[in-house]
Amino acid sequence: MSNLSVDHLGMIYELPNGGSVEALKDVSFDLESGRILTLLGPSGCGKTTLLNIIAGFLAPTSGSINLNDAPITGPGQDRGMVFQQGALFEWLNVADNVSFGPRMNGNEGPETDAMVQDLLETVGLGDFGQKAVYELSGGMQQRVALARCLANDPELILMDEPLGALDALTREKMQSLILELWDRTQKTIVLVTHSVEEALFLGDRLFVMAPRPGRIEREYELPFAKLGLTEDPRELKNSPEFTEKREEILSLIWEMEEQIMGHEGA
Amino acid sequence: MLFIIWLLSEALGIADPTFFPGPIETIQGGWELATDGFQRVTLAEHVFASLRRILIGFGIGVVVGVPVGLAMGLNNTLRAIFDPLIELFRPVPPLAFIPLLILWFGIGETPAVVMLFFAAFFIMVIAARAGVTGVRLSKVHAAYSLGASKQQILRNVILPNALPEIFVGMRVAIGVCWGTLVAAELVGAQTGLGAMIWTARTFFRNELVVFGIIIIGVIGVILDLIMRKAEERFIPWRGRG
Numbered sequence: 001m002s003n004l005s006v007d008h009l010g011m012i013y014e015l016p017n018g019g020s021v022e023a024l025k026d027v028s029f030d031l032e033s034g035r036i037l038t039l040l041g042p043s044g045c046g047k048t049t050l051l052n053i054i055a056g057f058l059a060p061t062s063g064s065i066n067l068n069d070a071p072i073t074g075p076g077q078d079r080g081m082v083f084q085q086g087a088l089f090e091w092l093n094v095a096d097n098v099s100f101g102p103r104m105n106g107n108e109g110p111e112t113d114a115m116v117q118d119l120l121e122t123v124g125l126g127d128f129g130q131k132a133v134y135e136l137s138g139g140m141q142q143r144v145a146l147a148r149c150l151a152n153d154p155e156l157i158l159m160d161e162p163l164g165a166l167d168a169l170t171r172e173k174m175q176s177l178i179l180e181l182w183d184r185t186q187k188t189i190v191l192v193t194h195s196v197e198e199a200l201f202l203g204d205r206l207f208v209m210a211p212r213p214g215r216i217e218r219e220y221e222l223p224f225a226k227l228g229l230t231e232d233p234r235e236l237k238n239s240p241e242f243t244e245k246r247e248e249i250l251s252l253i254w255e256m257e258e259q260i261m262g263h264e265g266a
Numbered sequence: 267m268l269f270i271i272w273l274l275s276e277a278l279g280i281a282d283p284t285f286f287p288g289p290i291e292t293i294q295g296g297w298e299l300a301t302d303g304f305q306r307v308t309l310a311e312h313v314f315a316s317l318r319r320i321l322i323g324f325g326i327g328v329v330v331g332v333p334v335g336l337a338m339g340l341n342n343t344l345r346a347i348f349d350p351l352i353e354l355f356r357p358v359p360p361l362a363f364i365p366l367l368i369l370w371f372g373i374g375e376t377p378a379v380v381m382l383f384f385a386a387f388f389i390m391v392i393a394a395r396a397g398v399t400g401v402r403l404s405k406v407h408a409a410y411s412l413g414a415s416k417q418q419i420l421r422n423v424i425l426p427n428a429l430p431e432i433f434v435g436m437r438v439a440i441g442v443c444w445g446t447l448v449a450a451e452l453v454g455a456q457t458g459l460g461a462m463i464w465t466a467r468t469f470f471r472n473e474l475v476v477f478g479i480i481i482i483g484v485i486g487v488i489l490d491l492i493m494r495k496a497e498e499r500f501i502p503w504r505g506r507g
Binding site: 055056057074075076077079080081083084086087089090091100101104105132133134148149151152154158 | 402404405407408409410411412413414415418422423426427429501502503506
């Protein structure tokens, strides 16, 4: 069954000086339920714009976008969002952050509490429910953000550079956690990242996007996310198949960057 | 250190006590003020009169200013309506309103309280507005994705998010109010620390003037300390978003 369907999507921003920027041009793809798609590309390639359109925060200027054959017209709880950082509510403790979604929908009580505790244990924060979020490290805060998103049981999880602000070691652990959650919940995930390695490792589908106009430059179907569930991530990332793909994508992105520089020089 | 120099200047007779009273004389004057009072009004009564004015004026300023500021932060039409007014009156020292306020309300408590209201009001409007417009977009987006309605986001995200700014505004406002109040009492009041200083001056009781200045300073510091403690107590997350 087709889950997310994006058809000839275009997004043009009008600039205050009268000009305009084509952030997305003619983007089309279908994403089946249960897949994990990573979006990679240089700044200005429209990957965050695409994510925001799927989330419903932005309306596209052309084309259509459907989730389970229903058009996306605004934000909704069928699509959960995890941001880079700073999107937790620091005036609430960890448990109240996670229960935010259910509480906004009028679901309070022992059942919600039990579910929240369950989720906290899933992300490895079972003992941290009563802690203030600002007392936690960056990695733990992102665990809270994941749990908060899962509390609403969304169909689609959108992640905007969720690990971008973390140190390398924490980042690796969190990558494995994301794969684990993906496997356990069978959710569809769209993840934006700047890191080629992360995009390769987490995406069982990967789009390399290009700027001016923002578009999908190349698509990959990848085995690493599934393999990462059972195999050692370090070894996997050092395997010839992985490094070969990494070099290929890196040189692709290098070419794009050079084209951009040439453009600006002219 | 400063106190020792001050003490020495009195003991050695360096400073002319008529122009600059020494510490012993000042403490004696303060004691007399605290026990017998000056012109039949005691220190406690002066302090109480000043504090009462500030609490009423500042209190109303906060209660009215915060909603106006929040509304301006949330609604472009309201911002367009109120912004020119706020920007016009904000730089005016609150004391400049006093002649008009006396004309409207007569001499008494009302003009001072209304003036303090003005002083606090503009500061609180700007603080609350900044608190609203300073909300991180990702927080609002996260709340929308979690199924919150506009109303719920206002109550559960935007308002708590603005609290630190509002508290900073309150701290600034109470400091400005205190300084303004004492100045206002110099002009048109029978009681209050400012009035006390002014009356003492006309009777050449300069030790009471110095004592009054010290008390005004001490109370100013205490007010700020209270606000800071309240801030730690009620918004422990401030600056850690």
